[in-house]
Amino acid sequence: MAPTRPTRDPADTSLRAQVYESLRQALTAGRFRPGQKLTFRFVADALGVSLTPVREALRRLVAESAFEMQPNRSVRVPPMTRAKVLELRDIRMAVEGLAAEKAAANATRQQVAALRRTALEIAAARSRGDSATDREKVREFHFALYSIAEQPTLMRLIEGLWLQTGPYMNLLYPDFVSRPRGPQMRARVMRALQAHDAPAARAEIEDDIRQTLTYVADLADEQGNIRPAPPLASKPRGTFRATASLELH
Amino acid sequence: MAPTRPTRDPADTSLRAQVYESLRQALTAGRFRPGQKLTFRFVADALGVSLTPVREALRRLVAESAFEMQPNRSVRVPPMTRAKVLELRDIRMAVEGLAAEKAAANATRQQVAALRRTALEIAAARSRGDSATDREKVREFHFALYSIAEQPTLMRLIEGLWLQTGPYMNLLYPDFVSRPRGPQMRARVMRALQAHDAPAARAEIEDDIRQTLTYVADLADEQGNIRPAPPLASKPRGTFRATASLELH
DNA sequence: CAATCAGGTTTGTGATCACAAACGAGCCGA
DNA sequence: TCGGCTCGTTTGTGATCACAAACCTGATTG
Structure with missing residues (x-):
């Protein structure tokens, strides 16, 4: 490679x-x-x-x-339009799900440990209400995960997709992120990586994206276009x- | 939309x-x-x-x-490297498979008829050995299919992926395209669209991409990098x- | 004979300028 | 009061220029 x-x-x-x-x-x-x-x-x-x-x-x-x-x-x-957010949701589920699968096949113990450290940093930032570093570290977690797949072209594609969803992600704060969903998902993803369980890793990532972007889409017509x-x-x-x-x- | x-x-x-x-x-x-x-x-x-x-x-x-x-x-x-072609293969299977699914849900009789016309043009060009219009019409068939999905962001993504695979597709001529695989695949895709069978449409497109790009990947180390x-x-x-x-x- | 160095040349980078199209504020007339 | 027109301004576009870094060629040296 x-x-x-x-x-x-x-x-x-x-x-x-x-x-x-x-x-x-x-x-x-x-x-x-x-x-x-x-x-x-x-x-x-x-x-x-x-x-x-x-x-x-x-x-x-x-x-x-x-x-x-x-x-x-x-x-x-x-x-932001509802249709566009839903479109990005489905694309990201397909593409990032693929990346999660490949990452699960490759992951080493050290890489999972590094992910765990980032997950802790997210929890710390979130508990002190620092949404800026929260967002930053969430991004870091996902990209560290995808980079384990070692697929440069796929990685660039995902970066492009995040760039497109970026401006909408403010809507998640502070309500959506306060749910316990995020930390649980990260724990399960790391478990799947450790077990080299590709379908499970894909399912976790897909669920995460589906829930997050469906939430954003439901806000689309009210906010954003006003x-x-x-x-x-x-x-x-x-x-x-x-x-x-x-x-x- | x-x-x-x-x-x-x-x-x-x-x-x-x-x-x-x-x-x-x-x-x-x-x-x-x-x-x-x-x-x-x-x-x-x-x-x-x-x-x-x-x-x-x-x-x-x-x-x-x-x-x-x-x-x-x-x-x-x-x-061209083998790893890169295989990476593009998996990405295109995921993304274009998604587009085929959504197209199957939307397709009208007229749209399928238009696809059939393009399929005939491909056969005509191929039978007279005109590989230039062959390539062009194959592209037209795929994009007409994906455009039925009416997902502009997805469409742009696919255009980008085709742009990346484009320089390698010369390797398919004349050997690979002479197989009866292509025409059969197009017939089955159109049948799936007509029946609104999304999983079948996805499966056909995935198979097509897998076979095509696996063939290209196998040529990668010999040709292209020389x-x-x-x-x-x-x-x-x-x-x-x-x-x-x-x-x- | 091979590695190195010097020269001129090629090449991307960034700034600046001229220009036409689009914009917008204000005026005019119905 | 409101819709359309006008003219000065804003804004993207494309060409040109200066410059430094990279490149290439050929002579020089060990």
Whole structure:
């Protein structure tokens, strides 16, 4: 197996990559609202670079469906619709279920131990109400799990899917995550990995995704599509614009 | 359901989109060899445009894993490895199987009739040894099938996966396609759609992908990775360079 | 004869500029 | 009061340029 070539190459120091990373992180952390519009020049000004690297970073994100190109002008975070969330749910169940299967076949004791450490960090963050690191560590858990499968192409696909669901995941806090469902699921997944029980690992991951995204979908028509979206143009036209701090690197 | 927003917007007349389409088509038609290297300026010269739209088109294709960015310089068509083909095989089975399921639930008599027409065109092209339209129509059949599912996000995902497998599909001709497997599979899929038998439709598509890509994978180590790759630089350094005609539009 | 080093050349990167299309605020007229 | 028009502004697009890093070729040296 070739060494996993990551989508986000840490060795890439180009401005384009840094802009991409800034936007990606803001998106993953849910700092943009669905429907939010962005102009190229706004991003360029906010990050202090020229249009060139911004264009390439934004276009890449559009290619990954993290943003949508409006027919006329400008890009926006795709608005949330019930149909789309359900579509992403079914896709993620199929793809991440596959990854869980392959991971179960490969998993070593050390890898499961590392997962357990991350699970504890999630519990700690959650108990002190730190939803930011909660989200971050949940992501870390899932990707550490999938990386055990050692399938670079599959991994990139999943990263793309998470990028698309990212902006919606804010809706899970604080109500949904307070249920005991998450910790139980992680415990059962780790047990399945240890036993090399691929179908069980798949079933756990599928259940997790189904429950989570069904919950989000049920909120879709109420929230998310309500706000028409504040423009967020190049010049600070209004009084404030600190909606999302876009720091470089 | 929102109207299917296609990945390749036919209304997009920008140079960037035209460059993208040229390269995509060359790739899908298998006109680039795996491992083939391309420079930005070569593409720009070949198409008679400046670097700007070429950069954006190539970067998008890199984002879609249709090309790879080399650490140092230049992009190349990803070389074929056995592990990678098998990975793509399993992913495509999961994703396209899902699409087939959803299509079976939706299919109308008219849609099945349209599929049947395409199947006949495939048979006609194949019987006269026209492998170019054969490939094209096979693609058309599959995408017409998946589009019945009416899942735009899923559709885009599948397009990306086909883009990645495209350069390898030349290996199927002429030996593999001469088997009676293909026509039989298409007949059974159409029967399953007509009967709204989702599991049967999934099984047919899964079998098709498994057999096709397993065949390709078995050729992987022998072919594909042998040639180190002719550079294909900006100036026609050598004597010829008509390896792939990159006509705009 | 092989490894190294120096030169010129190729190549991606980022900034800047010109331009046309889209936008939006304000005016006008019904 | 409201709908349509106009003109200045905003915004994406594509071309061009400067530059540094990577590459290639050939001479030099051990």
